[in-house]
Amino acid sequence: MEPFLEGKTIFITGATGFLAKILVEKILRVQPNVRKLFLLVRASDSKSARKRFNDEVMQTELFSVLREKIGANNLNSLIEEKVFPVAGDISFEDFGIENSEMKNEMFKEIDIIINSAATTRFDERYDIAMDINVLGALNILKFAKRCENVKIIVHVSTAYVCGEGEGVIPEKSFSLGETLNKNSKLDIDVERKVINEKLKELEAQSLTTKEVTIAMRDLGIQRANLHGWPNTYSFTKAMGEMLLGHYKEDRQLVIIRPTIITSTYKEPFPGWIEGTKTVDSFILAYGKGVMNFCFGDPNTKLDMIPGDMVVNSILASIIAHIGNDEYYSSEELIYHISSSGINPLKTSDISLFLFNYFTKNPWMTKDGNIIKVGKPTLFSSMDSFRKYISTYYWPLLKIVELANVLSWRRFDKTYKDLKRKIDMAIRLSELYKPYLLFHGSFDDANTKRLRMTMKEHKMDGVLNFDPSCIKWEDYFMNTHLPGAVKHIF
Secondary structure, rough: OOOOOOOEEEEEEEEHHHHHHHHHHHHHEEEEEEEEEEEEEEOOOHHHHHHHHHHHHHOOOOHHHHHHHHHHHHHHHHHHHHEEEEEEEOOOOOHHHOOOHHHHHHHOOOOOEEEEEOOOOOOOOOHHHHHHHHHHHHHHHHHHHHHOOEEEEEEOOOHHHHOEEEEEEEOOOOOOOOOOOOOOOOOOHHHHHHHHHHHHHHHOOOOHHHHHHHHHHHHHHHHHHHHHOOHHHHHHHHHHHHHHHHHHHOOOEEEEEEEEEEEEOOOOOOOOOOOOOOHHHHHHHHHOOOEEEEEEEOOOEEEEEHHHHHHHHHEEEEEEEEOOOOOOOOOHEEEEEOOOOOOOOOOOHHHHHHHHHHOOOOOOOOOEOOOOOOOOEOOOOOHHHHHHHHHHHHHHHHHHHHHHHHHOOOOOOHHHHHHHHHHHEEEEEEEHHHHHHOEEOOOOHHHHHHHHHHHOOOOOOOOOOOOOOOOOHHHHHHHHHHHHHHHHH
């Protein structure tokens, strides 16, 4: 095996995203002899792309370990020599790159493409999710076909392309037009037409931007549900996979399907997180006293995987498959990066960790009052959850509303706060229902084989993605929760 990524030119999309930042840091820290990193950054020109990269990537705490290890000046020189932010947008052909000199350089030099660009919002506007998650994937493939030396494309998807699966979910590819409910016919061109017609219809109504956004978000959920997916995110990520699989021809394509991505486990240091991730919406709502109940089957296995382990699996898949002439079927190049098979974590475990953490480290209000948390109540179905709200919360809201009217709006703040809590609880529960009531588990036979390959090449220390080593209570209490809370402040 040739030295890990030495002399290779790598193109990474979604470069200012959570995973890509961890990926860039890791490559520069463990293999500074990489030839070049081209990073796709949404920006108007090269200068603003470089500025955005410096501000949003290099200035993060994530790079503090590397800065300390080699010194600030050496890090700056390394970045100057190896890292090339490219102004562009994944939703355009050739990413709308205007710098033709740089584009030609990329066509000649790129060896590896890693696509981590995505909109991960579950209820994203359908037009935006289509542009980034579906057409973006196709644009990656078109670009790769114009590159002279590309040896591998790694596409970061999600394990939840399976929808609300049950039983053991295989590491299996989609065929173009496949649906999850088997009764509908999926045609991606028809979906694009539906979007364009809806946008025209909304334009004719002279609506505000907010109203258009709400309508386009609703459309995404409707179309996803029609074809058997629970939300726009998993639906559009599945369509992206379909296009890649169908049109890849002889290109080496690896699909990485992580489950719920959480803060870093070990590298470059434990607990780095950015942006409110899936599970953290609940964590923060609970810690702030907005919700003292949680929707989710106590026995559901919540499948989580730290961000640095996902990055290590991406790099491991490149090492295993780059320049490897051995034939692999498309099924063997799909990897579930998950934990529930070998180190399961239940919803009831997390609710206990939350209670213990926020009891020991309570949140303070702006006025300096301590927020006391109660043990979260868990509901195992949407019906029991709605019943709870209609029994305990709606009557209380009606009483406060009446008192507010009778007292010339003296209870305005109380009413608005209570209504906000109820609305937020319902919205979060509807959005995360597929994950909190998930009764499937992810087959990871391919991922196990990949771990064995890294062991054989003595790379399992550098690229650890074995979740069996995670002690969940310790990870939540001392790494993830402190990291999530710190990030909010």
